[in-house]
Amino acid sequence: MTAALRPSISACPACVAAPGAQALAEQALHKDAQIALSLPTIHCSACISTVEKALAAVPGVRSARVNLTLRRATVEADPAIMPDQLVKVLEGAGYEAHELDAGTLSVTQNDRAGRDLLMRMAVAGFAMMNVMLLSVAVWSGATDATRDLFHWISAAIALPTLAFSGVPFYKSAWAALRARRLNMDVPIVLALVLALATSLWETALSGHHAYFDATVALVFFLLTGRYLDHRTRAIARSAAQELSALEVPRAIALRDGAEVQLPVAELRIGDLILVRPGGRMPVDGVIADGRSEIDRSLLTGETLPVFAEPGRAVSAGEVNLTGPLTIRATAVGRDTSLHRMADLVAIAESGRSRYTSLADSAAKLYAPGVHILSALSFLGWYLYSWDVRTALNIAAAVLIITCPCALGLAVPAVTTAASGRLFRKGMLIKDATALERLAQVDTVVFDKTGTLTAGTPELTNLSAHDGNDAAIAMALAQMSSHPLAVSLANAARAAGITPAKVDDLAEVPGYGTQGIWQGQRVRLGRAAWTGATPGAETTAWLAIGDAAPRAFTFTDRLRPGAANAVQHLMRQGKRVILMSGDTEPVVAALAARLGIAEWKADALPADKAARIAELQAEGQHVLMVGDGLNDTAALTAADVSISPASALDAARVASDIVLLGSDLEPIGDALTTAQSAIRRIKENFRIATWYNVIAVPVAVIGLATPLVAALAMSLSSITVSLNALRLK
Amino acid sequence: MEVLSYLIPISLLLGGVGLVAFLYTVRSNQYDDPEGDARRILNKDWDDHPKP
Numbered sequence A: 001m002t003a004a005l006r007p008s009i010s011a012c013p014a015c016v017a018a019p020g021a022q023a024l025a026e027q028a029l030h031k032d033a034q035i036a037l038s039l040p041t042i043h044c045s046a047c048i049s050t051v052e053k054a055l056a057a058v059p060g061v062r063s064a065r066v067n068l069t070l071r072r073a074t075v076e077a078d079p080a081i082m083p084d085q086l087v088k089v090l091e092g093a094g095y096e097a098h099e100l101d102a103g104t105l106s107v108t109q110n111d112r113a114g115r116d117l118l119m120r121m122a123v124a125g126f127a128m129m130n131v132m133l134l135s136v137a138v139w140s141g142a143t144d145a146t147r148d149l150f151h152w153i154s155a156a157i158a159l160p161t162l163a164f165s166g167v168p169f170y171k172s173a174w175a176a177l178r179a180r181r182l183n184m185d186v187p188i189v190l191a192l193v194l195a196l197a198t199s200l201w202e203t204a205l206s207g208h209h210a211y212f213d214a215t216v217a218l219v220f221f222l223l224t225g226r227y228l229d230h231r232t233r234a235i236a237r238s239a240a241q242e243l244s245a246l247e248v249p250r251a252i253a254l255r256d257g258a259e260v261q262l263p264v265a266e267l268r269i270g271d272l273i274l275v276r277p278g279g280r281m282p283v284d285g286v287i288a289d290g291r292s293e294i295d296r297s298l299l300t301g302e303t304l305p306v307f308a309e310p311g312r313a314v315s316a317g318e319v320n321l322t323g324p325l326t327i328r329a330t331a332v333g334r335d336t337s338l339h340r341m342a343d344l345v346a347i348a349e350s351g352r353s354r355y356t357s358l359a360d361s362a363a364k365l366y367a368p369g370v371h372i373l374s375a376l377s378f379l380g381w382y383l384y385s386w387d388v389r390t391a392l393n394i395a396a397a398v399l400i401i402t403c404p405c406a407l408g409l410a411v412p413a414v415t416t417a418a419s420g421r422l423f424r425k426g427m428l429i430k431d432a433t434a435l436e437r438l439a440q441v442d443t444v445v446f447d448k449t450g451t452l453t454a455g456t457p458e459l460t461n462l463s464a465h466d467g468n469d470a471a472i473a474m475a476l477a478q479m480s481s482h483p484l485a486v487s488l489a490n491a492a493r494a495a496g497i498t499p500a501k502v503d504d505l506a507e508v509p510g511y512g513t514q515g516i517w518q519g520q521r522v523r524l525g526r527a528a529w530t531g532a533t534p535g536a537e538t539t540a541w542l543a544i545g546d547a548a549p550r551a552f553t554f555t556d557r558l559r560p561g562a563a564n565a566v567q568h569l570m571r572q573g574k575r576v577i578l579m580s581g582d583t584e585p586v587v588a589a590l591a592a593r594l595g596i597a598e599w600k601a602d603a604l605p606a607d608k609a610a611r612i613a614e615l616q617a618e619g620q621h622v623l624m625v626g627d628g629l630n631d632t633a634a635l636t637a638a639d640v641s642i643s644p645a646s647a648l649d650a651a652r653v654a655s656d657i658v659l660l661g662s663d664l665e666p667i668g669d670a671l672t673t674a675q676s677a678i679r680r681i682k683e684n685f686r687i688a689t690w691y692n693v694i695a696v697p698v699a700v701i702g703l704a705t706p707l708v709a710a711l712a713m714s715l716s717s718i719t720v721s722l723n724a725l726r727l728k
Numbered sequence B: 001m002e003v004l005s006y007l008i009p010i011s012l013l014l015g016g017v018g019l020v021a022f023l024y025t026v027r028s029n030q031y032d033d034p035e036g037d038a039r040r041i042l043n044k045d046w047d048d049h050p051k052p
Helices: A013-017 A019-031 A045-056 A083-092 A102-109 A112-139 A144-165 A167-178 A185-204 A212-244 A337-352 A358-385 A388-401 A405-424 A434-439 A448-452 A467-477 A483-494 A562-571 A584-594 A605-617 A629-637 A649-654 A666-700 A706-725 B004-027 B034-040
Strands: A035-038 A061-067 A072-077 A098-100 A250-255 A258-263 A272-275 A284-289 A292-295 A306-308 A325-331 A427-429 A443-446 A453-459 A503-508 A512-517 A520-525 A538-544 A550-558 A575-579 A598-600 A622-625 A640-644 A657-659
Touching: A035 A083, A045 A061, A045 A072, A045 A083, A045 B034, A083 A098, A112 A144, A112 A167, A112 A212, A112 A706, A112 B004, A144 A167, A144 A185, A144 A212, A144 B004, A167 A185, A167 A212, A185 A212, A185 A358, A185 A388, A212 A388, A212 A405, A212 A706, A358 A388, A358 A405, A358 A666, A388 A666, A388 A706, A405 A427, A405 A434, A405 A666, A405 A706, A434 A640, A434 A666, A443 A448, A443 A605, A448 A453, A448 A550, A448 A575, A448 A584, A448 A640, A453 A483, A467 A483, A467 A512, A467 A520, A467 A538, A467 A550, A483 A538, A483 A550, A550 A584, A562 A575, A562 A584, A562 A666, A575 A584, A575 A605, A584 A598, A605 A622, A605 A629, A622 A629, A629 A640, A629 A649, A640 A649, A657 A666, A666 A706
Parallel strands: A443 A575, A443 A622, A575 A598, A622 A640, A640 A657
Antiparallel strands: A035 A072, A035 A098, A061 A072, A250 A258, A250 A272, A272 A325, A284 A325, A292 A306, A427 A657, A453 A550, A503 A512, A512 A520, A520 A538, A538 A550
């Protein structure tokens, strides 16, 4: 996996001619390359020391450091240490671990934008504290020369601070104005500039009121909100990149009789491509050579593997199970069925963007309102007193008082708290408005294969067979890496069965395994090959000599937490629907097992999306949970969507929330958390509005002093932040 | 009021020291893992002697 994840080592044609060159390049890269591991399940201080000790105990590891916030471990080790080795060590210590591409991660580790915001915030905070100290002296009665001196010092601190710290607002406001729009930043910048100008003017005329403290505090509070917002998203982004770093877009092509590793993008129509057992088809094609079975569950939702032989068409995304296959490419890149499905997603995507976040709708009301209010108070006071100085002072006071500190913090403070809570439970919120949309959900649609079920078969009728049959089946099953065989062997081992002595064991790719037991030919495999009649259930047949074949039936194993998640949702009064591309009996059985009343089998990808559109037309807010390519259109069409980490990259990209662990249980909690988060956001808006309702009239009638402005601003910001922390 | 000519520069200097210290912690990656650092402090490792 390491070799495959490092870009363009073996992509050079010369490396193929000289295989040694690849090994050399590999070593050179390893020398100072760190190994990054993702640890989705760590959560406590004991975990940190267990993991670090386990890693440090591996000979050749120089240092190991766990980052609990990102759930990652960074290891510096000898070139000889392979990441797989460390993953095994950690699994031995009881922690799930995955290797990550260090190249992808270095991008997120140096989070320039975040650091930039933090610096600006720190400078604003420093300036705010110093200016406030001077202001306290003025408020408590400094007069004449002392007051003027303090105002001038405040100006000397505030001006460079605003020039440095305010840059994000100036940029955003300028961009909005150039596009002839108003955003939250336009009134902010106007308030800053106006307040600064009038304060300088007042100070020059040795006036009483200067708003240097308020402007700097405004910038500080707003930057805090923006930093929180950025941080939440940066964590989600880096975790999403982690998931992408786990997949490898490479294929083995046969060119002039030699095997060449190529990026999938370089494959051409007519290329012969070798797909090893366990590998995913990189292109659409026709099988040229080899027999095997193909798992199409990610594309269609079927659990039953399909038999593959020369001449059969395969689609990109299907997984080869038993024997090596050579396929001739018939469609590559954008023309593959995988990409045609991605186009369906693009169509659905255009519908999604209609959602306006609560913050946006608040800004739409707020920005024009504030401008009009401040312009009116300027006009009113100018007409009343014919004094530009007083009128300007009051207009600036109105702008400062109505400053959206609380509004700027209202949403980010809550979403940060909520996203943090959900992240600790193993959920990754990728989209900023996902929480708001999640809170409205009243209908939950589940995909079956790979979502409610783990996609691994489980033997159901081991006890129905006598010990002899089971022992022979086990001996045959141990030979193969086919999922049914692996599951059978595991179940038999768990039941304490010892394999029978079977000679001449051989696997026949695409059919099963056979051998000789006490002079009789024994076979374990497909129905037709063992002389049985196929049924609806997933079955492996055991034929001993000429006796009637015995059936070993399998069911798809439920994903951990699936039953609880479904029950939890039903208890909350949500409508739960199961939609699958699998056959009717299988879907019906699972629906009955989980107590889901509404289900639909044999659903094509377009059917799923259409059904969701239908539900939305009925006024329902739909949450779609799915993992396969056949779900991507539905995931995008739904109001909000969740996919497990094991899902296809395309499905994860299409969904708003990714489940990091393999457990489905957090879904129920996520809905409750989202609802209480939205309640808090709305409360915050209410608090901010009440402050304005009280403070604005005071400012308009000209009673607002810098002290009142500072108090209103700080109090509202603090109440809003504290309210966000109440999130349960 | 002459005391102000000492006190104001001193207060600015102290604040500046705080700011510089903060910028230093940002640059040396001390905010990369707040959650882990909060837990590490409760760790019993290296209580008796410093990490070699």
